[in-house]
Amino acid sequence: MRPGETELWRIGNVGANLYYRLRLDGHRFYQVARDGNRFARIVPADELFIPPGGRIEVLVQGGEPGVHSLRTLAMNTGPAGNQYPAATLATVRVEGEAAVPRTLPTRLLPVEDLRGRVTGHRTVVFSETQDGDVEMIDGKTFDPNRIDTRVRLGAVEEWTIRNESDELHDFHLHQGPFQLVEVNGKPQPLDGYYDTVNLPIRGEIKIIIPFTNPLMLGKFVYHCHLLAHEDKGMMATIEVTR
Numbered sequence: 396m397r398p399g400e401t402e403l404w405r406i407g408n409v410g411a412n413l414y415y416r417l418r419l420d421g422h423r424f425y426q427v428a429r430d431g432n433r434f435a436r437i438v439p440a441d442e443l444f445i446p447p448g449g450r451i452e453v454l455v456q457g458g459e460p461g462v463h464s465l466r467t468l469a470m471n472t473g474p475a476g477n478q479y480p481a482a483t484l485a486t487v488r489v490e491g492e493a494a495v496p497r498t499l500p501t502r503l504l505p506v507e508d509l510r511g512r513v514t515g516h517r518t519v520v521f522s523e524t525q526d527g528d529v530e531m532i533d534g535k536t537f538d539p540n541r542i543d544t545r546v547r548l549g550a551v552e553e554w555t556i557r558n559e560s561d562e563l564h565d566f567h568l569h570q571g572p573f574q575l576v577e578v579n580g581k582p583q584p585l586d587g588y589y590d591t592v593n594l595p596i597r598g599e600i601k602i603i604i605p606f607t608n609p610l611m612l613g614k615f616v617y618h619c620h621l622l623a624h625e626d627k628g629m630m631a632t633i634e635v636t637r
Contacts, residue, residue, distance in 0.1 A: 396457035396487060399494040403427075406443070407450040411622040413479060414563070414593075416468040417443040419487065421458045425499055426586075428452035432572050434587040435506040437499055442468070446565040448591045448620035456496050463487045473596045475527055476562030508585050509574045509603040512551040517544070521566075521594060521619065521629060522559040529628055530619065536628025542614070543631035550606045558594040564624060566600070567591040569615040571608060577601040591620055611635045 396402060408415055417424075418441065426438040430450050443451055465485040471478050523530045530536070533543065546552065553576070558564050572588035579598045594600060618630035 396455075396489050397491040397494045398457045398460055398489055399496040400457040401494075401497045401499075402455050402457075403452065404455055405450070405452050406445065408445040408447055410447060412447055412477075414447065414470045414472065415443070415445045416470055417445065417465065417484075418468060419455065419465050420463040421461075422455060422463065422487075425454040425456075426451060427454060427503065429587050430572065430590040432588040432590070433506075434503055436502050436586060438586050444593070446563075446591060446593045446620065447622070448565065448567050450591075454499060457489045457494070460489050463489065473560075473562035475523075475560060506585060506587055509551060509605055510576060512605070513553045513603060514550050515552045516555070517552060518555045518557065519617075519631075520557045520559055521564045523562075523624075523627075523629075527562075527627075530624040532618075532629055532631045535631075537618075537625075537630040537632075539632070541632060542634050544617075544633040546606050546633060546635050548606060548609065548612060548635055548637050551603060552606065553601060553603050555599055555601050556594060557599040558596060561596060563596060563621075564594040564629070565591060565620040566594055566602075566617065567620040568604065568617045570611045571604065571606070573602045573604040575600060575602050606635055612637065 424440045427434050464483045466483050469481045520533050556566055572590050575583050575589055578600050612635050614634045616630055616632055618625045
């Protein structure tokens with residue numbers, strides 16, 4: 396990159412189980428979208444937390460000339476989880492004729508706050524056996540012949556999702572975005588929607604899902620996006636009907 400140059404980076408965690416905590420030495424990230432959903436405002440960050448299946452889009456402006464490391468920091472997913480060391484993933488060389496840095500906007504296009512539209516509530520529980528060999532949603536492992544959740548098209552539901560295990564899980568819903576409203580009881584600002592979100596150890600989140608898009612009709616799944624956990628049963632089927 397040239398000093399002062401502005402680039403759009405699309406970063407996807409397409410690995411099976413790893414979490415990433417990204418830092419770019421000497422630079423900040425300016426987040427503009429997540430999981431394919433644009434933000435309402437630019438969100439500056441020194442570090443990007445990207446769970447398995449997560450995607451983030453950021454603006455990066457070239458800093459001081461030289462070589463800068465793009466690193467992932469050490470990650471501990473809990474007493475029953477895994478410990479991953481820090482690593483350098485890439486280097487960014489800033490050199491050449493300086494560019495005039497673009498002035499970044501503070502606001503983008505608005506994103507609807509769904510908290511005033513909720514029509515129903517559900518609780519979903521992620522758990523596992525003590526040895527970690529069986530992973531469950533609501534006490535059951537995945538059965539492709541079973542419908543676990545039924546929703547009528549047009550509903551806007553608030554789901555409380557609990558993690559009753561000693562390791563992180565990563566909730567992912569196919570076919571539509573949702574708004575994160577609470578993490579362990581703490582209200583979350585509305586910057587944009589998700590389709591993949593981290594579940595804290597022995598904690599819970601609240602999300603609001605709009606089942607309003609006609610393309611959501613039919614059967615699809617929600618699951619833990621750590622594929623080792625999904626493969627051990629942590630997946631369920633939802634059906635949206637008219």
